[in-house]
Amino acid sequence: MRKTCAMVVFATYLPTVASAQETTDSAPMTEPNQAPLAFCAVEPVTFTSSQLMPEGHIKVQADRTEIIENTVALFSGHVDITSDTAQISASQAQVNGNGKDLIAKGNVTYQDAQIKVESDAVTLRSEEERLEMINTRYQLTGFVGQGAAKDIVLDTDTGISLKNVSFTTCPAGGEDWQIRASEISLEKGTVWGQAKHTRFYIADVPVFYLPYFAFPISNQRQTGLLFPELTSSRRTGVDYTQPFYWNIAPNYDMTISPRLMTLRGVQLNTEFRYLTDTSQGKAYIEYLPSDTDIAGNPNRYFYRLEHQGLIGDNWLLNVDFNGLSDNNYLVDLGSDYYSRADTHLYRSVGLSYYSEKLSINMQIKDFEVLGNTPDSYRAVPEIKMNYRTSFGRFLEFNVDSEVAHFDNTLETAPTATRFHIAPTLAVPFRSAWGELIAETTLFQTIYRQDNVEGTQLKEDVERTLGQARLYGALYFERDSSWFNDDLSMTLEPKVQYLYTSYEDQTAIGFYDSTPLLTDVEGLFRGQEFTGLDRISDNNQITLGATTRLLDKNNREQLVLSVGQIFYLEDNKVIAATKNQDRSALAAEVDWRFNQNWFFHTDVQVTTDTDKVDLSSTGIEYRKDDARFIQVNHRYVRDLSGETISQVGISASWPISENWQWVGRTYRDIERNRSVETYAGIQYESCCWAVRLVAQRSLNNRYNALGEQSIDDFDSGVSLQFIFKGIGSSGTRRSMLEDGMFGYRQPYSLN
Known part of the structure; x- marks a missing residue:
């Protein structure tokens, strides 16, 4: 015992x-x-x-x-x-x-x-x-x-x-x-x-x-050395980066990363991060002295400042500021924040106030414009205020207001100060089986414009528009059975009548307004432009419907939405004039065939010609996180005067227990050429990994006149070792997200 x-x-x-x-x-x-x-x-x-x-x-x-x-x-x-x-x-x-x-x-x-x-x-x-x-x-x-x-x-x-x-x-x-x-x-x-x-x-x-x-x-x-990264490309030659991490304090740290490029020299990249009880942010700086691959050996740099912080109980300060030395910096040296296809670097400083009924947003919005791109207007400053309150259960009052001054880097371009207020009175009724909303809005806008000599713009413009909207939706649900599966089926029809009065707006410049692309949800938006420089007149009825199939866990198996606008009279705003009595028919489908197959498409078809204006389609087979194949296609009939038609194939599949392959290719059907080809292979054991990636894609480099090349390609190879437990972990997910396009799931089912 x-x-x-x-x-x-x-x-x-x-x-x-x-x-x-x-x-x-x-x-x-x-x-x-x-x-x-x-x-x-x-x-x-x-x-x-x-x-x-x-x-x-x-x-x-x-x-x-x-x-x-x-x-x-x-x-x-x-x-x-x-x-x-x-x-x-x-x-x-x-x-x-x-x-x-x-x-x-x-x-x-x-x-x-x-x-x-x-x-x-x-x-x-x-x-x-x-x-x-x-x-x-x-x-x-x-x-x-x-x-x-x-x-x-x-x-x-x-x-x-x-x-x-x-x-x-x-x-x-x-x-x-x-x-x-x-x-x-x-x-x-x-x-x-x-x-x-x-x-x-x-x-x-x-x-x-x-x-x-x-x-x-x-x-x-x-504090200490992180694992290095070794790559090579035609732009940089052999590219070796050795990060050093400095744990300054529990809420401050810095990563210093010397980068040796055999074709360009030594670049120093520094990231400083901070975290307090009320704020967080980072300062990121890249500096390359004397680029040896460019005539004259210019100094090149990129910087980014970010800050988010509370000021008092209800005030929030946001700063996002970027800058770089030249148009080709992103093309030649790359960036973790922007892609080689970007033409604008956004800059903003904002101060916001939030309470239960009132919100105020004050910000300065600017751009760093790359290449010979049309200059954009800067909002310096822009102040927006929204006030919302209820008078009982069935009466809501809302006021949107804005003051903004628009400036341009071109001295000859018109500038403007805009005052806008839009009070809305709404009568809502909402229940589990449907909703009905009746609302009316008054748009009052005043413009003070300068540098308008020789244009059709006027120095002083006042615009007053009225809008009435009636929206209704019903929600039906019943049990159903599809392919021996017990499912719930919903039908959600909705209708909207929208009337907006007309006023000639040709005397107003375009400062923050561009036409919007429309999807099914956008049909009920009632506005065809971003910003406020153009408010389209409307007399229209919008019809739409959505149906869903839900499994016993209330998970969507199929979502089908369709909608169209019927114009009761012609639109008179010049930039929004239509020559047909209805909009394109918009439809969207998300379908989970089973646990492995997924399908998504959204399409807009002009019904009087039966021509597709815009479409996006993706189908994916996914066995698990490591095994999937995706095919997608994107088409736009007219985007700034060009037709876009691209097809892409992405795949990830284990070769054996420890070997993983990832590949992706995108092809421009209109120009009959490849846009990007990306392939990576990785050996990953329990405690270490090695990854080899090869890539070829459009270069997008700017010439001396600021014009961007669309025929030059760049190729490169990268090799990376990872020892788990004493540095970064090796995962196939980062290979999927690399490249110009990266991997995105083509569906949005819940």
Whole structure:
């Protein structure tokens, strides 16, 4: 029979090492420019303190116990020793000096909040607060790190020391990479391990040697080198970036990334981030002195400033400011914030106020215009106010107002100051089976325009328009059965009558208004332009309907929407004139055939000619997150005088258990040429990965006149190594999102 002996008189103290979590107060900031660490299926060792003894006490359980004159205790057969800090199990144990020393032998396992160790023997010296273990295999608690050591010493004052030791985040028996060192120490109060005379092995092959090496032992933010990135392309040559992360404070950090490009020189990229109780933001700067690939060796730069912060209880400040040295910076050097196809860099400073009924938004909106692109108007400033209140259940009052001044970088371009107010009175009725809304709005706008000589614009323009809207919708639902599946089917018809009075607006310039593309929901918008420079006159009826199929979990399997506008009289606003009595028929379908097949399309068809004006179609087969094939097509009959017709194919598929392939290609059918071709292959094991990516895409470079090339292509190859647990994790998701277009799901089912 097993005996239990509670030997509280020993008052033995097992040494502990303060954990990294206890010594670092980390703010909730994410790791710099990298995905969260991802580990293999091996679960980290966990430790619970619920079974530990009170402080200063020790409990010993064993099959056999022998006590000699209350000074020596011998235990054998399934010995379990529990203190207030750790647990030890062994085949036999001896306690000397009334609990001052403990020696355990035979299949010894030691575990505390920091480490789990299996060894041949353990010696504990209580007065010195020192624990020694020989011939060990260890695993860090709460972290996928493990290895072997000839000797391990745990000391309360100094921490953990391991002699003739190995370390890896790979599982035992699958050490694809490994650090071997003469000594590894985990000092008390730090989140770094230190290794001396370090050899780094891939498989069993040593690849380099370091006399000293430091590595993280927690997932917290820590100062040090991040893993580099190595790529190559025709634009930059061999491209090597080595990020250095500086954990300045729990709520401040900086990433400094020197970038060596064999064709252009050395660029310095710096990102500073901050986080306070009421604000957050970043300052990002890229600087390339003397670009050696361009005549004259110009200095080139890019910067971005972001800030979001509360000012008081209801005020919010937002800053988004960008700038760069030249038109071709994004094309030549790339950016994490913009693509090579962008022609404008947005700049804004905004101050907003929010309350239950009142909202105020004040901002300055500017642009950095690239190339020979038509100059855009800047709102310097723009102030918008919205007030909303209810008078009982069936009466709502809303006021939208705006003051804005529009300026242009061209000195000869007209400028304007605009005052606008639009009070709306609405009578809403809403219930579970439908809704009915009747509302009327008065639009009052005043323009003060300058630099209008020689144009049809006028210096002073006042515009007063009235609008009436009646909107109704019904919601029907019934149980149904499709393909032996129990489903719920809904039918949601809706109708809207809209009347907007007419006034000649040709004396007003275009400052923030452009025609809108219309989808099914946009048919009920009642406005065909962004901004307020043009408000189209309307006398029209809009009909639409949506039907849904819902499974027993209320998840959408099919959504079909269709709608069309019927014009009761011709539109008189010049920019919105139509020569037919109805709009294009708009339709949209999202269909989940089953768990693997998804389909999406939206289309607009001119009904008097049966011609498609706009369409977008995508079909995807998805077996799981790693296996999918997607085909999509986009068509626009007339976009700024050009026809757009592009088809794309994206795929991701495992080649084997550890090999993953990702590919994507987009083709311009109108010009019969490729727009982008992208292919990546990745080997990913439990604890490391290597990725090879090749890409060819349109260059979009500007010439000296600011005109953008549409026939020049750029190609490149990138190679990246990832060692999990001591740097970024390798995932196929980043390969899917890379490139000009990236991967997007073609459906929006809930």
